[in-house]
Amino acid sequence: MSAVAEKVNVKPLADRVLVQAAPAEEKTAFGIIIPDTAKEKPQRGTVVAVGPGKKDEPITVKVGDTILYGKYAGTEITVEGQEYLIMRESDIFAII
Amino acid sequence: MSAVAEKVNVKPLADRVLVQAAPAEEKTAFGIIIPDTAKEKPQRGTVVAVGPGKKDEPITVKVGDTILYGKYAGTEITVEGQEYLIMRESDIFAII
Amino acid sequence: MSAVAEKVNVKPLADRVLVQAAPAEEKTAFGIIIPDTAKEKPQRGTVVAVGPGKKDEPITVKVGDTILYGKYAGTEITVEGQEYLIMRESDIFAII
């Protein structure tokens, strides 16, 4: 998997964000290690698509951003054979 | 079932959307595969009718849009012998 | 029971709507069939009286409209020997 996710034909609604989760084993250039308790489901991913935001609440993250999110954030969906998470932007903690 | 749903004589209220769910076995031109755990109740469908929206919240999806929605979204109703789901637009994740 | 409900001397308050439920066995000109699980309590009815709406939220349905509503919507009341449901307009899904 490259650091930059391929373009996907999905348009999230409102404040939703499509995220490609990082594999659980990965150790990045930034030296981030996923804590033990989260091994099965990583808390780090790459933004693949963003919604238009809600009234008075524009979306902050951009396609390509590497993000940290809550362990139970989002819903898994499979598009073109690739698994993604679709979550609300409020489920995202930080950009790294 | 064709990709374009037939016109149905149902006018959803407020922020509600009438959706024709895709059959669980279907594999579309986009190559989307429904994940295993969702086989019984697909999470993809076609918008058949939309409400007028709520005050300050216009409806974003249009009739004919193919959408992804939550596994437990909406209520099943049967109109003219055809099953549909009627859900709030906030139950819809993305347009594909 | 005719398709058009008789005028009833009840004035719903705020966003409430008085509804005459369709009999469970009925099969209308539109060919709508009530799904099996809802046989005892139909989800279709006719609007008999509407409230004035709430501040900034006018009522959308009109007397005479045939509507679809949630299986557990409203409270049963009996007026002049006839059973009705009194519900909030937000419990109504669509006009058919």
Added chain:
Amino acid sequence: MSAVAEKVNVKPLADRVLVQAAPAEEKTAFGIIIPDTAKEKPQRGTVVAVGPGKKDEPITVKVGDTILYGKYAGTEITVEGQEYLIMRESDIFAII
């Protein structure tokens, strides 16, 4: 008990309404019959006193109105030997 409640020296606060419940056995001129399941605690009553309303929400019902309300609405209070219900106006369904 007459149809018009006697004036009572109680001033409800805000959106509260003082209601004199109709006896469970009563059958009015309008032919309203209380449904079986509600025999012990009637759902019909007469407005005896109303509060001044809340900010931007004036009171709609008037003293003397015959109203329908939810089976579990309000709190029972006894004033001058007479039992009343004190409830919020939002617990009232309709004026009949």
Added chain:
Amino acid sequence: MSAVAEKVNVKPLADRVLVQAAPAEEKTAFGIIIPDTAKEKPQRGTVVAVGPGKKDEPITVKVGDTILYGKYAGTEITVEGQEYLIMRESDIFAII
């Protein structure tokens, strides 16, 4: 205990009201009798001190008002050997 509570050195905050509960046995000039189920904890009392109100919600009751309140309203506090209830004004039903 006199009908008019003595002045107490307590300044309630915001929308809070200090109330001196009427004894459970008392039968007032107005003939109000506390219902059986409430004997242990009367629902009637006298306002002893009021807060300044909240933003856009001034306090309605005044010191000296005889009020009706919910059976579980407020918190008991003891000041100068006298028991009081401190409650929010929204816990008060009516002035009598």
Added chain:
Amino acid sequence: MSAVAEKVNVKPLADRVLVQAAPAEEKTAFGIIIPDTAKEKPQRGTVVAVGPGKKDEPITVKVGDTILYGKYAGTEITVEGQEYLIMRESDIFAII
């Protein structure tokens, strides 16, 4: 312990208030006695530090005020060997 708390190097955020609880046995000049059920954890204390308030909601209590608060209000923290409670101002009932 003196009636006036010593200055503490803690700056509460938003609508939070730092409180030094009165010892359970104490009987003040005002003759306030803590009710039996609250002996272990007094409901009276002295304000030691206040936050800047929230948008449109300035803080009402001042450093040095003796206050009454709910039995379960706040969180215990220890600063410079002294135990305090840090609570929201809405947990405070009254100034005495």
Added chain:
Amino acid sequence: MSAVAEKVNVKPLADRVLVQAAPAEEKTAFGIIIPDTAKEKPQRGTVVAVGPGKKDEPITVKVGDTILYGKYAGTEITVEGQEYLIMRESDIFAII
């Protein structure tokens, strides 16, 4: 660990704050001792990064501030081999 946390390449979103928790055994120059019940998970830390705030709610704490927070505040994340807590600013009680 120095009193000033090293700069970390994490940009919290909205009202989130990245915090480096103080070791449980530490006794600072201010003489603060962590209470017994919180030994395993200290309630004191240093702000390492702050989000841009939310609409009409700017962030109050600054990088380098020593703060007190609730025992169950935030989510643990590991960045560059160092454990942090990421929490909402409303989970922070005070700056010390």
